[in-house]
Amino acid sequence: MEFGELLKQFLIDLQSLFRSHTKDLKITMPQVMLVSSIPTDGIDMTSLAQQIGVDNSTMTRLISVLIKDGIVVKKKNPKDGRSMLVLLTKRGESLQSKLEVEIDKFGSDLFRKVPMEDQEEVKEILSNFHWIVSKYRLNE
Numbered sequence: 288m289e290f291g292e293l294l295k296q297f298l299i300d301l302q303s304l305f306r307s308h309t310k311d312l313k314i315t316m317p318q319v320m321l322v323s324s325i326p327t328d329g330i331d332m333t334s335l336a337q338q339i340g341v342d343n344s345t346m347t348r349l350i351s352v353l354i355k356d357g358i359v360v361k362k363k364n365p366k367d368g369r370s371m372l373v374l375l376t377k378r379g380e381s382l383q384s385k386l387e388v389e390i391d392k393f394g395s396d397l398f399r400k401v402p403m404e405d406q407e408e409v410k411e412i413l414s415n416f417h418w419i420v421s422k423y424r425l426n427e
Contacts, residue, residue, distance in 0.1 A: 308393040317349055322383050329374040331364055
């Protein structure tokens, strides 16, 4: 299997597993990515869109649903009146905590399936690969 095909299949499988582990929280995969990416002091919408790799109009639609569900609020950025900050509500903070627990549990369950003698090597390879992907994203 070519590397690109392997990456595609890995992404599909990983997203499927994430969905199955977060389905009880009743949010979509893009919403999982958004809620998981919002820091406690908020983030401006443009930075959030860049972070998860969507355009501003898609971000606006995703945020609108989360606002309607009481998970986030938008307010003017006090540092730059032209931009909007996205902040978690109490409900959003609770959801983010639940997501972190589910993701940690999922990661631990999956990691336990790796043979003990390979675990450190797998962690090192994934860490290095993450660094390469992050560096690649910066150069796009």
